[in-house]
Amino acid sequence: MKQFFNLIFLFFFVIQTAFGQQAAEHIRILASPEFHGRGYYKNGDRKAAEYIRKQFINYGLQPINGSYFQPFTFPVNTFPGKMKVVAGNTLLSPGRDFIVSPSCPGIKGTFELAYLTSIDQVFESNSLNSKFLVVDKSAFPDSLSTKIDSIIKSPPSCKGLIILEPKKLTWSVSGKVNERAVIRILTASWPQKTTTITLNIQNKLISEYHSQNVMGMIPGTTNKDSFIVFTAHYDHLGRMGKEALFAGANDNASGTSMILELAKFYAQPQNRPAKSLLFIAFAGEEAGLIGSKYYTQQPPLPLGNIRFLLNLDLMGNGEEGMMVVNGEIHPEEFALLEKINSEKQLLPVIGKRGKAANSDHYWFSEKGVPAFFFYTTGGSKAYHDIDDLPGVIRLAEFEDVQTLIKEFVQQTGQ
C-alpha cells in the first residue's frame, strides 16, 4: 500500500515538475541572448513574436481574421552600435556601470567636466557649452531631491549631463532623440575627481519601426460571442549597444509564459469553457503602451464582446503576493478573486488599487472594457536592468496565479 502512495506521490511530483519546467523553459528561451531583450536590436521583438505564434499554432489556437499578427509601426530610438564610456582612464561597463538616456543622441569625443556643487551655483554664460555637467545626487540631502531633479530636467546650457545614481540604474525606451546626451552612472563606479569623459555612443532613430501584436483564439462551446481576454506584453527594452542585454525575464517573459500556459491548457477539448477566449501578446508596451493602444483603436473583434480582460505582467515572483490594478473599480469581481484565493489558499495576499496607466489593460479600461491588471510582488528587485534574468525568478506563486485565473474564468458570469 505504501508503495502505491509513493507511486501516486511520484506521479503528481512528475506532473507538477513538468508543468513548472515548461513555464520556466518559455521564460529561459524568451529571455535568452538570441532574442536580444525582445526589443529593437536585431529585431529581437520579431523573433519573440514568431516564437509565440508558433506555440499558438501548436496548441491549436485560431487566428483572428486569418492572421495571428496585428502589425503596426512606431518611432523608436535604438542603440545598435558603439556604446563606450571612459571616465578619466576608467572604462565603464554598459548596463552595469552606466546607462544612456533612452533619447540619447549619438556622440563621440573627449569632453571636460564641470561639477554641480550647490543648487544655487551660477555658471557664467557659455562656460559649459563644450562641457558635461556632473550631478552627484548622493552629495545632496534627500530634501533637495526635487530641486536637483528640476536642474537635471532643465540644466544650464551644456554639452551633456552625467548623473551619478546612488542606488540602481533603471532603463527604458524612447521614441525621440534629444539634443543633449544624458548618461547615468552608478556613484560607486565613478572615479572620484575625474576631469574628463570620453564617449563613443551610436544611436539610430527608426521613425517607422515595424512591430506586431500576436493573437490567438479558442471559441467557446456555447457562448461564442462573450470573450475572456488574456493579455501580456512580450516586448522588453532590447540591447543598449552589443553588450548590455536587458533580458526582461520577469518583465515580461514571465507573463508571456503564463498566457502560453493558459492557452495550452484551454486548447485541450476537455478544458474548453462556454465563453470564447482570446490571447493577446502585446508589443511596444515599454515604448509607451503602444501595441495595446493600437489594438483598442483597431480592434479585430468588438471590444463590447469582452466580458473581462486579465492583463499579466511581472509574474515571476509573488513571495509577497499579488496586486490587482482596477481592483477598486470592479468590487464584485475583486471579491470573487478574494473568495477563490481564501478557499483554495493560494497567494499570501491579494492587494487592490484604483486605475493606473502602468500596463496594457489601461487603454481597454479607458474604452469601458472591464479589466484587471495582475502583477506579483516579492523576490528579486531587478527591474528594467541587466539583472532581470531567468535565474532571479523563482516562480513562487506562478501555479497559484494560474489556478486563481482558471477558477475566476469558470465562476465569472456570462
Ligand SMILES: [Zn+2]
Ligand atoms: Zn512590463
